[in-house]
Amino acid sequence: MIDFDHVKYPFLFEPEGFEQLTNEEMTLVCERAVKRLRETLQKGEPTQLWADTVEYFSFFVASYIVSLINDDWVKKRFALFESRRSTAFLKKEKDMRLTDIAQTHFGWEINTIMGSKKTLFEVDFRSYLKNSVSIREPKWKLINRDLRKGFVRISKDEIVRLLEESIQRRILERTKIGLVEVPDFLKERIETLRNLVKRQRGTEIGVSKTFVFEALPPCIRDFYQSARTGKHLSHTARFTLVTFLVNVGFSVDEIVELFKSFSDFDERKTRYHLGTIIGTDKEKTRYFPPKCDTIKRYGFCVPDGFCKSVRHPMSYYRKALFRLRRIDSSTSMERVLL
Numbered sequence: 001m002i003d004f005d006h007v008k009y010p011f012l013f014e015p016e017g018f019e020q021l022t023n024e025e026m027t028l029v030c031e032r033a034v035k036r037l038r039e040t041l042q043k044g045e046p047t048q049l050w051a052d053t054v055e056y057f058s059f060f061v062a063s064y065i066v067s068l069i070n071d072d073w074v075k076k077r078f079a080l081f082e083s084r085r086s087t088a089f090l091k092k093e094k095d096m097r098l099t100d101i102a103q104t105h106f107g108w109e110i111n112t113i114m115g116s117k118k119t120l121f122e123v124d125f126r127s128y129l130k131n132s133v134s135i136r137e138p139k140w141k142l143i144n145r146d147l148r149k150g151f152v153r154i155s156k157d158e159i160v161r162l163l164e165e166s167i168q169r170r171i172l173e174r175t176k177i178g179l180v181e182v183p184d185f186l187k188e189r190i191e192t193l194r195n196l197v198k199r200q201r202g203t204e205i206g207v208s209k210t211f212v213f214e215a216l217p218p219c220i221r222d223f224y225q226s227a228r229t230g231k232h233l234s235h236t237a238r239f240t241l242v243t244f245l246v247n248v249g250f251s252v253d254e255i256v257e258l259f260k261s262f263s264d265f266d267e268r269k270t271r272y273h274l275g276t277i278i279g280t281d282k283e284k285t286r287y288f289p290p291k292c293d294t295i296k297r298y299g300f301c302v303p304d305g306f307c308k309s310v311r312h313p314m315s316y317y318r319k320a321l322f323r324l325r326r327i328d329s330s331t332s333m334e335r336v337l338l
């Protein structure tokens with residue numbers, strides 16, 4: 001029987017019961033799946049819930065469509081969107097339910113520690129590492145954690161954040177299950193969605209004329225790729241990326257376009273923050289990206305061989321540009337970039 005858990009966390013279940021759906025229900029499920037994907041691609045925001053049955057089964061049809069579209073960008077974006085959608089529900093769960101999901105469905109070893117002020121949790125360090133490895137904020141590094149007898153202490157909010165990573169992987173796995181042939185009843189819908197994907201990606205091509213992706217320092221390149229694929233970036237990382245892009249000639253509109261992939265994207269707020277970073281014409285106050293030393297302290301430094309000769313990501317970019325132009329002065333450099 002479908003209950004609200006199936007609606008909140010459909011990826012925890014197997015898609016059983018399709019054969020019991022009536023034709024009318026199946027039509028609604030397909031409609032909802034397509035709407036779910038459209039909104040994932042266009043707005044990146046969770047949408048209003050439909051009826052429980054439709055909501056539950058539409059997740060599987062949407063995953064199936066994503067696997068048929070077979071595009072890594074779409075897969076990642078879908079996994080991110082769906083995991084963030086579940087985050088809103090996870091945050092409201094009681095402690096017991098949260099640890100139950102982590103234990104039963106994702107195989108973590110997790111214990112509750114009753115503190116005098118608030119409840120803490122400890123999770124086995126393997127599960128911790130597996131789920132925190134792609135989170136770049138320094139506080140997630142194992143060296144900065146309270147590790148006791150193979151268990152890492154974490155807060156309730158942190159469980160939710162780590163679960164988000166597990167859920168993303170689970171959903172990505174599901175999108176790998178593709179069929180060779182697209183069923184007739186989905187052909188037209190899939191074509192429409194494929195065109196939508198092309199349009200969405202097309203908006204990313206129109207970036208600053210002076211921008212050369214190949215010259216980006218590795219730290220900024222990581223941020224940029226994360227932004228393009230909607231992967232979570234901390235405020236510090238976003239600040240570093242924005243100040244860098246502004247200083248290599250990106251306009252506000254171009255940065256807004258890039259940031260649209262984030263599931264927490266809010267155009268009004270983004271433009272406001274960009275305004276404070278870029279400064280007004282009158283004030284001409286413009287922020288510069290942090291130096292390498294600072295970026296290292298943040299834990300975002302991922303140096304390559306070229307980094308040895310620089311102390312600032314902007315110097316890396318300028319030197320790399322110079323080098324690239326010298327290597328092939330006759331070839332016009334490709335600008336951005338898939």
Ligand code: SF4
Nearest residue numbers: 217219292301302307
């Ligand atoms: S050395 Fe500087 S430019 Fe290179 S990755 Fe680290 S912070 Fe970035």
